[in-house]
Amino acid sequence: MTDEQKTGSKPADAAPAASAGPPVKVEPERLEWLEPKSLAFRWDGGTGPIAMTIADQRTFLRIHAGQAYPQSDERRFIQFFDSRKDGQRGEPVGMLRNLDDLQPEQQKIVQECLKRSYLVPRVLRIVDIHDEYHLVRWTLETDRGPVAFDMDNIYKNIQRRPGGRVVLTDTHENHYEIPDRKKLDRESRAMLDAYL
Amino acid sequence: MNDGNPTGWSAVSIRPVPADIAQALEAQGFKPERCVLCVDSRVLPDGRYGESWLAVGDERLAVVSRNGHAPEASWTARLNEVKGASTQKVTGGGVLVVNVAGKPQEVLRYDAGHAPLFGEVAQRIQRHVAPPKKEEKDAELAGKGAAESAPSAAAEAPAPPLDFKELLKKQRELTCPSCLRLYPKNTKVCPFCVKRSSTIRRVMAFAKPYRTKILLMAFLMFTGTALHMVEPQIVRILVDDVIGKPQNARMLLPLIALMGLLMFVNYGIGIWRGRLGIWVGCHVTNGIQGQAFEHLQRLSLSYFNKQQTGALMSRVNNDARQMQGFLVEGIQYTVINVLMVIGVIAMLLWMNPLLGLMLLAPMPVVVVLSAVIWKKIHRRFHLLWNAISAATAYLNDALSGVRVIKAFGKESEEVGRFGEKIAYSRDSMIDAEQTWQTLVPVLNMIVHTSLLLVWYFGAQQIYDDPEGKTFTLGSLMAYIAYLGMVYGPLQLLTRLNDWLSRSLTAAARVFEILDVEPEISDRPDAKPLPEVKGEIEMRGVTFGYEKHTPVLKNVSLTIKPGEMIGLVGPSGAGKSTFINLVGRLFDVDEGAILVDGHDIREVKTADLRRQVGYVLQDTFLFSGTVAENIAYARPGATKEEIIEAAVAANAHTFIMKLPDGYDTFLGERGTRVSGGERQRIAIARAILHNPRILILDEATSSVDTETEARIQIALGTLVKGRTTIAIAHRLSTLRHADRLVVIKDGEVLEQGSHAELMAKEGGEYRKLVNIQTEWSRNIAVGG
Numbered sequence: 014m015t016d017e018q019k020t021g022s023k024p025a026d027a028a029p030a031a032s033a034g035p036p037v038k039v040e041p042e043r044l045e046w047l048e049p050k051s052l053a054f055r056w057d058g059g060t061g062p063i064a065m066t067i068a069d070q071r072t073f074l075r076i077h078a079g080q081a082y083p084q085s086d087e088r089r090f091i092q093f094f095d096s097r098k099d100g101q102r103g104e105p106v107g108m109l110r111n112l113d114d115l116q117p118e119q120q121k122i123v124q125e126c127l128k129r130s131y132l133v134p135r136v137l138r139i140v141d142i143h144d145e146y147h148l149v150r151w152t153l154e155t156d157r158g159p160v161a162f163d164m165d166n167i168y169k170n171i172q173r174r175p176g177g178r179v180v181l182t183d184t185h186e187n188h189y190e191i192p193d194r195k196k197l198d199r200e201s202r203a204m205l206d207a208y209l
Numbered sequence: 210m211n212d213g214n215p216t217g218w219s220a221v222s223i224r225p226v227p228a229d230i231a232q233a234l235e236a237q238g239f240k241p242e243r244c245v246l247c248v249d250s251r252v253l254p255d256g257r258y259g260e261s262w263l264a265v266g267d268e269r270l271a272v273v274s275r276n277g278h279a280p281e282a283s284w285t286a287r288l289n290e291v292k293g294a295s296t297q298k299v300t301g302g303g304v305l306v307v308n309v310a311g312k313p314q315e316v317l318r319y320d321a322g323h324a325p326l327f328g329e330v331a332q333r334i335q336r337h338v339a340p341p342k343k344e345e346k347d348a349e350l351a352g353k354g355a356a357e358s359a360p361s362a363a364a365e366a367p368a369p370p371l372d373f374k375e376l377l378k379k380q381r382e383l384t385c386p387s388c389l390r391l392y393p394k395n396t397k398v399c400p401f402c403v404k405r406s407s408t409i410r411r412v413m414a415f416a417k418p419y420r421t422k423i424l425l426m427a428f429l430m431f432t433g434t435a436l437h438m439v440e441p442q443i444v445r446i447l448v449d450d451v452i453g454k455p456q457n458a459r460m461l462l463p464l465i466a467l468m469g470l471l472m473f474v475n476y477g478i479g480i481w482r483g484r485l486g487i488w489v490g491c492h493v494t495n496g497i498q499g500q501a502f503e504h505l506q507r508l509s510l511s512y513f514n515k516q517q518t519g520a521l522m523s524r525v526n527n528d529a530r531q532m533q534g535f536l537v538e539g540i541q542y543t544v545i546n547v548l549m550v551i552g553v554i555a556m557l558l559w560m561n562p563l564l565g566l567m568l569l570a571p572m573p574v575v576v577v578l579s580a581v582i583w584k585k586i587h588r589r590f591h592l593l594w595n596a597i598s599a600a601t602a603y604l605n606d607a608l609s610g611v612r613v614i615k616a617f618g619k620e621s622e623e624v625g626r627f628g629e630k631i632a633y634s635r636d637s638m639i640d641a642e643q644t645w646q647t648l649v650p651v652l653n654m655i656v657h658t659s660l661l662l663v664w665y666f667g668a669q670q671i672y673d674d675p676e677g678k679t680f681t682l683g684s685l686m687a688y689i690a691y692l693g694m695v696y697g698p699l700q701l702l703t704r705l706n707d708w709l710s711r712s713l714t715a716a717a718r719v720f721e722i723l724d725v726e727p728e729i730s731d732r733p734d735a736k737p738l739p740e741v742k743g744e745i746e747m748r749g750v751t752f753g754y755e756k757h758t759p760v761l762k763n764v765s766l767t768i769k770p771g772e773m774i775g776l777v778g779p780s781g782a783g784k785s786t787f788i789n790l791v792g793r794l795f796d797v798d799e800g801a802i803l804v805d806g807h808d809i810r811e812v813k814t815a816d817l818r819r820q821v822g823y824v825l826q827d828t829f830l831f832s833g834t835v836a837e838n839i840a841y842a843r844p845g846a847t848k849e850e851i852i853e854a855a856v857a858a859n860a861h862t863f864i865m866k867l868p869d870g871y872d873t874f875l876g877e878r879g880t881r882v883s884g885g886e887r888q889r890i891a892i893a894r895a896i897l898h899n900p901r902i903l904i905l906d907e908a909t910s911s912v913d914t915e916t917e918a919r920i921q922i923a924l925g926t927l928v929k930g931r932t933t934i935a936i937a938h939r940l941s942t943l944r945h946a947d948r949l950v951v952i953k954d955g956e957v958l959e960q961g962s963h964a965e966l967m968a969k970e971g972g973e974y975r976k977l978v979n980i981q982t983e984w985s986r987n988i989a990v991g992g
Contacts, residue, residue, distance in 0.1 A: 039918040041926070044856040079865060081852055082836065084872035090848060092865050105862060108852070174874060175833075188868070 045107035047093070049114035054122040063126045065093060067107070077102040078126040084178070088112040091123065102130070134160065136181075136191045139201035142208060149208070151181065153189065162187065167208055179205070217241030221373070223248055223326075223380045224389045230262050233273045233280040243267050246373045248326065248380075250319035252302065254283050263305070263317050263330070265371065270307070272317050284316045294334035296327055305331055322391045325755060329376050337371045408713050411720055412532065415496045419489045426489070429482040430541065434548040436475050438556060441690035443468050449683030482541065490537030498529040501722050509729040510794040525722075528715040535712030543705055546698035553695040557688065561680055567666055568692065571659045575696060578655060580703040582648045587707065589641035596634035603630050656696040663688050729796055731813055738816035741805040743770040743901040743932030745791060749800035752790060759798070760786045762955040770901075773933040775946030777974060783955040784936045788904045791934060792821045804902070822900030824927070828891040830882075835864055836871040838890055842898035850897060858893035858923040860886070885916035892923045903928060905935035949974065 051068040062075040073095050079102075081090035089111050097103040112120055134155035141152040148163040162183035164170050170182040177193040191197065194205065218226040218241045226234075226247055234247070241247075246265040253259035253274050261274040261283070271285040286309045293308040297315075303324045305317040319327050383392055385399035392399055416423060443464060451460045502525055557565035607614065607623050614623050667685040674680050745768040753759035760783045768774050776784045789795055790802060793809050801808050809817055822842070830838050839854055840846040846854075851871065855861040863886055867873035873880050882890070895903065905924065928935075928945055937943045949966060951959040951974050958973050959966055966974035 039859075039915060039922060041922045042856050042859045042861050044852065044861060079870060081865065081870045082848060082872050083869050084834075085836075086848060090852060090871075092870075105865065110849070172874070180874075 044105075047107040047109045049109060049111075052109070052115065052119070054119050054126075056122045056125060062096075063122055065106070073106060075100070076106065076126065077130055078123060079130050080127065081108070083131055087127075091127070133188045133190050134158075136189055136197075136201075138198060139204050142204045148184070151183075151189075155189065160189070162189075171208055173209065179209075218244075218247055221245055221247045221377065223377060223384055226262065227260070230260065230273055230275065230280050233282060234262070234264050234271065237271050237273070237282050237285060238269070239264050239266050239271065245371050246330065246377070248330070248377075250317055250323050250327065252318040252320055254318060256318060261317055261319075263327075265330075265334070265373070267371075270316075284314065286314075286316075288338075291334065291338050293339050294331040296324070296331045298324070303327065307334070326376070326380055328755070328758065330373070333369075333371065333373065333376070337368050340368045408716050408720065412493070412497075412536070412716050415493045416489065416536075418496075419492060422485055422489050426482055426485050426541070427544070429478050429485070430545050430548065433475055433478045433482065434545060434552055436471055436478070437549065437694065438552045440468065440471060441556075441687035441694075443471070444690055445681070445683035445687040447683070448686050449677065449681045453682065486541050487537050490533050493536050494529050494533035497532065497716075497719055498525055501525050501529070501719055504723050504725075507730075508725060508727045510789070512725060512728070525719075528718045531715035532712055532719065535708065535715075539705075539708055539712060542701060543709075546701050549698045550695055550702070553691045556691055560684055560687065561670065564666055564670055564680070564688070568659065568663060568688070571655075571662070572695075572699065575652075575656055575659075575699055576703055579652055579700045582652055583704050583707070586641070586645055586648060589637070589644050593634070593637040593641040596630075596637040600627075600630040600634050603627060652700065656700075659696070660689065660692060663692060729793060729814065732811065734811075735813045736807070736811060738804070738807060738812040738820065741807075741820055741901050744768065744803075744805050745902065745932060745934075746803040746806075747790075747800070748803065750790065750797045750802060751799040752786060752795065752797045754786075754795075760955050761790070763800070764952075764955070764957055765800075766950065766957060766960075768932055768934065770932055771930055772948065773928055773935065773946045775943035775949045776934060776936045776952060777943070777949050777977060778952035778958075779977070782952045784952055785906060786955075787952065788823075788906060788934055788936060791902070791904060792823065793817055820900050821902045821904065822895045822898045823904045824888075824891050824895050824906070826906045828884075828887045830875045830887060830890065832875070834869075834872050834874055835867065835890065838875060839871075839893045839897055841894055846897055851893075854893040854897040855890075857896050857926045858889045859919045859926075860889035860893050860923070863889070883916075885913075885920060888920055889923050892920070892927050896927055901931060903931045903933045905933060951977075 047067065053066045053069075055064040055066075056062075064072065064074050065076045066072040073093075075096035077094040077096060079092050079094070080087050081092060091109040091112060093106040093109070095103040095106050109115075109123075112123060115123065134153075134157040136153050136155050138154040139151070140154060140159075141150075143150055145163075148165055149167055150161065150163055152161045153159070162185075164181065164183050172180045172182075173194075174180060177191075177195045179191040179194050181189040181191070183189070191205070194202065194209075197205065218231055221241065221244045230249075231241075244264055244266045247262060249260050249262045251258060251260065253261055253276060254272070255276075259275055260280075261272055262280075264271050264273065266288070268288055269285060270288060270291065272283050273280050274283050276283070286307065290310045291307055292311060295306050295308075297304045297306055302318060302320040304315045305319070305327050306313050307316050308314075317327070384390070385392055385402055387402050388399060390399060447461075447464050447468075451457050451464060505525070554565075554569065557568060559565075604627065607627065614620060663685070667680070667688060670680040671677075671682060671685065745766075747764050747766045750761055750764045751759050752761045764787070766774075776787060778784055786795075790797055791809075793802075793814060796810060801810070803809070804812075804817065804820075831841065836848065836851050839851050848871070852861065855864055855871075863882075864871060864873070867880060867882075875882060905928075925945060933945075935943065935946065937946075943949060943963070947962075948960060949963060950957055951966070951972075953973060959969065966972055967978065969975055
C-alpha cells in the first residue's frame, strides 16, 4: 500500500463521543491492477524463489500467486502476494487481469508460481473404489500422478458442484477434483456414480 | 346453525342472528334498524363455548348470551356513559373491556380467531367516545419530527361516527358462507367444507395435459382385468373337456399354450400400465409442487411470519409425495380392484346364480371385519410412527445440544432419557408388529373358510347334476379361481377410504397454499418507477402485524436524497418494522410512504425493490460460490465487477485466502465463513446491487473490534451517495449518520444530530447512550 487513507469515509467528529470507536486501526482494502507490460518475472528453475518486478521500480524477491477464480477462470484474475519473512504468503501486491497478456516464457513462470500455491490434483481416471470397514479406499490417476487415499463419511466428503464438478476430500483433508463427472471414461464414471 | 336471520339483523351481523337472540335483544329495546353491530364471540361469559352476542345500538350497548336455555342480557350500558373500550389479550383469546363511567368492565370473552374482530370493534368504539388527542408525551417531544407527527388540530376534531360497515364487510369475507366458521388465517378455503370431489377435480386438472396417457392406462386396466376373467374359463374347459376326456388330449398343449400366452400378455400389460402410471403420477405431482413453490415465492413476507418454515417445507415435499403415492398407485389399484370385484361377481352369478349368491354371502362379513382390523392395525402403526419420530427428535435435540449437556455434566441423565424413548418405540413396534402378525392371518383364515363353502356346495351341485349340464368339476375349479381373485381386492378396497382420505387431505393442504392470496401485489394500474433520487417521505404511517395492535403509530418523517438516518431505540420499538415498510415488505395500514413523491403502493414492486437494497442482521448465504453470492442481486455482473465490489467491501483479502478464492463453495455443505466475513460478503452484494436507497440492519455486536473496524470501513464505502436508513444496535456504529431518529413504542420521540440529542436533559437518546457507556465501562473493568 503506497498511499494511506483515513479510516472511515465521513468525518469522525460526528461520532458519538461516549462510545468511542474501536482502537484498532484497519486499512481499507485497495486493489492495484497490474499493467502486464510493466511486469517482469524471474525464476532460476527448480524449487527456487520466483521474483517479480513492477515497472522497474518495485521488486519482490519471493512472490506467491493465486487465482481469484481457480475453478471457473484459471487464466484470469491472478493475485500476487508478497512473501513474509518465514516464506508464508504475505500482503497482496496486485492483480493481473489475464495471464495471456504476458509473454509466453513469463506465463510459464507465473504458472509455476500458481502451481505451488494450488495443490489440488485433477482426477484423470478412477482406478478403483472399494469399501474397507468404515472407510472408502480410492485409487486414482491424477494430473500429478497416481494416488491412493482413504475417505470417511462419503456424504460429507464427496461434494457435487454445479457443472458436473466433484470434489473429494480424504481423511487428511486433502482435496481431489474431478472437473467434470460427465467427461470421465465410462468405467470411472460407473464406479463414481455408485457413491454419489 | 340456528334458523334464519330475522328481518333486518343481517345488515349488522356477520353470522345470522338466531331468532331467540334477536328476541332477547328486542326485549332490551334494540331494533335492527337502530343498531350498527351485532356479532357473536362463540364464548360464554364464564368461558365455556356458546353464543355471546354483542350488540351496539345508537344509544346503548348490550351483550346477550345463551346460558343453558333462554338467552338473556348479561351486560348492558348506555353509550353516553361509555368512556372507552379496549381489549385484553389472554392466552387463547381475549376479553373486551368497556369503561363505563370510569369503571372498566369485562363484558365479553372471545377466542383467538375472533381477536382481530373485537380488537377493531374496541378501537372503533374508543375512537368514537374518546377521539385521539395530543398525548401527554408531547411535552417531551422536540425537534421537527414532533410537530409533524400529531397535528394539534386533532384535539378539536369531531368524534368519528360509530360505523362498522367496512369491518363487517371484511369479516364476512373471512367467514365461510356455508358453515359460518372463520377461515383459517390467510386462506379462503374452509377446511370443514372442502369437498372431496372438488379436491379430486383439482388434482385431475393437473392431470389434464397427460390425458392420452391416462386414457391408455384406463384401456390397459380394462383389458388386463378382462383377460384375468378369461383364465378360469380356460381352466374349466381344460378340466371338463380335456383332462376329463382323454380322447381330446391333443387339445392339451394348445390350451396350455393359450394360458401361457394370456399370462404373458397380462404381465406385459401390467408392466406397461405400471410404468405409465409412475410417469403420469410423478409429472402431475411435480406440476403441483412446482406451482406451490412458485406461489410461495410470490407470497408476502407477512405470510411467512405467520407460518413455520418447516410446516411449509413439509407441504411442498411430503404432502406432494403423499399425493403422488395415491396418484401413482392408488388410482390404479382402485380402478383395477373395483373392475375385478365387479367382473368376478358377474362371472359367479352368470355361471350359477344360486351357488354364486351363496358364496358371496360371506363377502359383507369379510368387508366389515377387514375394515375393523385395519383400523386397529393402522392405529398401532400410527403410535409406532409417533414413537419413532419422538425418539428421532430427541436424538436431534440431544446431539445439537451436546455442548450444553457436557457443560452441565448431564450425560448419564440424557442416556437414561434416550433409553426411555427407545424403550417406548421398542414396545410400540412389538405391539404393532404382533398385532399385524396375528390379525392378518386371522383375516386370511376367514377368507379361506369361504373356500370350504365352495368345496361343499360345489360338490353338492356336481352330485345333483351328474350329466354336467350346468355344473361340472371344471366349473368348480373356475369358481375356486374366481374366489381367489375377489377377496384380495375386497380387503384392499376396505383400506381405500383411509388411503383416499389421507391423500386428499394432503392434496387439500397443498392447494391451501395455492389459495392464499398475496397481500402485497402490484395494482393493475401500477406505474413503473423511474430511477429515483432517493427521497423518502413517511406520511402519518400506522402499521401493525395484527391490525388492532399497531407497532408504528402515526410516524411522519422526511429523508433527503443521500442522507443517512440512524434509527435508535430499545428493542421492540418498531425499528425493524420501519425498514420493512420502506421496501414494501408489508403495506402500511394508514398513511403513505412516498419515494421521490411516488406512493410506493402505486408503483411496480419489482422496480421499487431494484432500487432498495438491504443488508440484514442475519446475512443469509445461499449454497453457491462466493462470486454467486455476491452477484445474487445482479446475476449479469462480470468477474471483475465482483472483485471490485469485494475490494470496496473490504472482503477481497479474506476471499483470496479461501481455498478456491471466489469459486469457494459456501452454504450448508460448503466452506464455513465467520459472521464478520458473512457480513462483508453481504455488503459486497449490496455494493454490486447499487441501490439508491440502502437499508442497514447490521449486527456488529458479535464480532471483535478489528472485524468491526473492517465492517465499518466497508459500510462507509457502501453508504456514500445513497439514502440510507440504518438500525444500529451499538451507538458507535452510527458515526456515519447525518441524523439520528429515536423511536420508542412505535413513535418518533426525538431526532437530531448526536450532539443535539446529547445536549437534551432527560432525553431518551442521552439515556440510551449513558446506559451503553456504563455497560462497556463495566465490561472494561470486569473483563
